[in-house]
Amino acid sequence: MTTTLIPPDLTTAITPDHPAEQAAAREQRRSGDQPARFAGVVRSEWVKLRSVRSSKTTLFSAAGVLLFVGLAAAAFTGGLLAQPADAGDGPGAGDPTSIVMSGLMLAPLIIAVLGVMAITAEYATGTIRTTMMMVPARLPVLWAKVVVLSAVAVPVMVVTSMVTFVAGQALLDAGGTATTSLGDPGVLRAVLGSGLYLAGIAVIGLAFGALLRGTATAISALFAVLFLVPGLGALLLPSSIQDSVLPYLPSNAASSFTSVTPGPELLSTTTGAVVFAAWVVIPVLAAAVALKRRPI
Amino acid sequence: MIELHGLTKRYGEKTVVDDLTFTIQPGVVTGFLGPNGAGKSTTMRMLVGLEEPDGGSSAVNGRTYGEHAAPAHEIGVLLDAGARHPGRSARDHLLALAATHRISAKRVDEVIELVGLAEVARSRSGGFSLGMGQRLGIASALLGDPETVMLDEPVNGLDPEGIRWIRELLRGLAAEGRTVFVSSHLMSEMALTAEHLIVVGRGRLIADISVADLVAQSITSVRVRSPRTAELRAVLAGDDVTVTTGTDGALDVTGLSLEQIGDRAAAAALTVHELTLQRASLEEAYMELTAHAVEYHGTLTTAGSSPIPTTSATPTPERTAA
Numbered sequence: 028m029t030t031t032l033i034p035p036d037l038t039t040a041i042t043p044d045h046p047a048e049q050a051a052a053r054e055q056r057r058s059g060d061q062p063a064r065f066a067g068v069v070r071s072e073w074v075k076l077r078s079v080r081s082s083k084t085t086l087f088s089a090a091g092v093l094l095f096v097g098l099a100a101a102a103f104t105g106g107l108l109a110q111p112a113d114a115g116d117g118p119g120a121g122d123p124t125s126i127v128m129s130g131l132m133l134a135p136l137i138i139a140v141l142g143v144m145a146i147t148a149e150y151a152t153g154t155i156r157t158t159m160m161m162v163p164a165r166l167p168v169l170w171a172k173v174v175v176l177s178a179v180a181v182p183v184m185v186v187t188s189m190v191t192f193v194a195g196q197a198l199l200d201a202g203g204t205a206t207t208s209l210g211d212p213g214v215l216r217a218v219l220g221s222g223l224y225l226a227g228i229a230v231i232g233l234a235f236g237a238l239l240r241g242t243a244t245a246i247s248a249l250f251a252v253l254f255l256v257p258g259l260g261a262l263l264l265p266s267s268i269q270d271s272v273l274p275y276l277p278s279n280a281a282s283s284f285t286s287v288t289p290g291p292e293l294l295s296t297t298t299g300a301v302v303f304a305a306w307v308v309i310p311v312l313a314a315a316v317a318l319k320r321r322p323i
Numbered sequence: 324m325i326e327l328h329g330l331t332k333r334y335g336e337k338t339v340v341d342d343l344t345f346t347i348q349p350g351v352v353t354g355f356l357g358p359n360g361a362g363k364s365t366t367m368r369m370l371v372g373l374e375e376p377d378g379g380s381s382a383v384n385g386r387t388y389g390e391h392a393a394p395a396h397e398i399g400v401l402l403d404a405g406a407r408h409p410g411r412s413a414r415d416h417l418l419a420l421a422a423t424h425r426i427s428a429k430r431v432d433e434v435i436e437l438v439g440l441a442e443v444a445r446s447r448s449g450g451f452s453l454g455m456g457q458r459l460g461i462a463s464a465l466l467g468d469p470e471t472v473m474l475d476e477p478v479n480g481l482d483p484e485g486i487r488w489i490r491e492l493l494r495g496l497a498a499e500g501r502t503v504f505v506s507s508h509l510m511s512e513m514a515l516t517a518e519h520l521i522v523v524g525r526g527r528l529i530a531d532i533s534v535a536d537l538v539a540q541s542i543t544s545v546r547v548r549s550p551r552t553a554e555l556r557a558v559l560a561g562d563d564v565t566v567t568t569g570t571d572g573a574l575d576v577t578g579l580s581l582e583q584i585g586d587r588a589a590a591a592a593l594t595v596h597e598l599t600l601q602r603a604s605l606e607e608a609y610m611e612l613t614a615h616a617v618e619y620h621g622t623l624t625t626a627g628s629s630p631i632p633t634t635s636a637t638p639t640p641e642r643t644a645a
Contacts, residue, residue, distance in 0.1 A: 067422050067423050067424065067425050071421075072419075074418050078412065078419070080410055152405075156368075156402055160373065160400055161394065161423040163388055322374040323374070
């Protein structure tokens with residue numbers, strides 16, 4: 028494709044002799060161009076994600092936290108590092124999978140930021156308008172963001188979970204503590220589930236970001252849903268209500284498939300997975316409706 | 324071509340765009356003028372589907388914006404020069420936009436070259452000046468080689484060289500047969516760039532006029548200087564004629580044509596040393612057009628009184644004896 032736009036220093040020399048012919052020439056030149064298609068929108072979102080340093084920082088911070096918190100927990104438990112004096116029974120103490128996956132307490136909040144920023148950065152900088160002018164149907168942009176975010180977060184988080192598990196078990200073994208292997212019942216599911224849980228949190232972050240539009244508000248809302256409500260709920264709610272509310276919160280629903288043997292207070296593995304999937308899908312659908320209806 | 328038919332937008336009780344109907348023709352630069360808050364940006368946002376109108380319709384090259392499969396080839400738009408991620412390079416910014424239309428990286432490099440950002444295109448755009456941001460915004464508008472170009476206040480923040488560059492670019496685009504629609508709140512800038520003007524105030528259409536016609540309309544008075552001022556006054560006096568005396572003793576006459584004044588002076592055998600048409604500047608003509616429609620004005624007016632007076636030296640009129 029050639030351009031008819033002339034370099035700035037030559038614009039004065041443009042000859043307006045045949046504007047109609049020029050318009051026809053442009054028409055012909057463009058006829059080979061493809062209209063906006065979904066693959067192009069996905070590619071566009073990929074360029075956006077890879078071209079900003081903070082995306083990589085956030086993604087690898089989440090992976091790093093999962094890995095190093097897990098390794099540290101394994102090292103403490105295995106006695107390779109001195110136990111802090113006041114160390115009580117940590118999360119899932121005694122369960123070799125839970126010990127090395129301790130990073131699941133913190134990593135969700137970091138990976139959520141990746142998802143939130145994938146859209147709130149567009150609102151903060153104003154690029155959302157340019158984006159939506161390029162794709163006036165709007166929804167393909169949201170779907171493309173989900174695709175790109177998942178395509179990045181699922182492999183990175185699943186691989187990190189695997190590496191963390193294997194390395195963590197090696198550390199436990201070196202410390203002479205009980206270990207487990209991926210072949211044992213429920214272990215592979217719990218490790219894969221951990222990776223998928225984190226990727227799912229990224230997508231929930233995207234949906235919250237699309238609904239709330241502000242980075243701080245979206246992250247606060249996610250923090251509330253993931254940590255604050257489960258924590259406060261366990262403290263403040265009457266136990267009769269606790270049982271009908273707390274297991275359905277996303278972090279607790281996920282625990283039912285990220286733990287090898289879910290505790291009695293949790294949903295069954297399958298129910299937990301379905302409930303968590305609903306926590307991903309429903310906000311995304313709500314975001315789609317909002318995106319279509321609200322002015323940009 | 325851009326067409327608006329009764330386009331209307333309300334925010335609550337307030338009507339920000341009120342029944343706008345006009346057509347922007349290809350081949351000329353059309354200025355979109357109005358005071359701040361006149362509804363220019365809202366109109367542009369509705370044109371590109373960012374906002375739903377409450378009434379009326381608009382079309383770009385014959386179709387609603389949302390109906391175009393590849394809108395970037397139809398209309399190139401700059402709404403906000405600051406709309407870029409500071410951590411992303413100008414080239415990546417354009418590549419992301421280009422990908423949605425499968426526009427090649429080669430074209431991206433072409434528009435970067437065209438707007439003069441080649442040297443900084445690969446570094447983070449956070450350090451860009453407002454002028455560089457405008458250039459990047461213009462690059463993204465031109466990416467699809469569109470038939471229609473619509474720019475919101477593109478001159479803001481540009482240095483004199485940049486302003487001259489964009490003027491020539493816009494005229495060049497129009498000369499190629501494209502539709503060029505450019506908003507500004509500065510008449511002085513539009514006077515140099517545009518051939519046609521759409522003037523709005525408080526959301527309403529005030530004028531849809533060529534610059535040449537506006538200039539023709541803006542003749543306000545005839546200045547006549549004579550050593551026999553008092554006699555000349557008497558000769559010119561009439562019911563619809565106002566004669567004022569300027570600081571240098573010359574008379575400013577409204578209500579009579581240049582020819583009539585010359586004829587009357589000659590008939591009375593009065594020497595005339597100067598006889599000139601006084602034109603209000605386009606700026607003044609624009610102020611007059613929009614005076615009633617200024618949303619927020621300063622202290623030049625008192626509550627409920629007449630609008631901002633034109634700023635030219637307007638001596639106190641004194642009616643001549645009839």
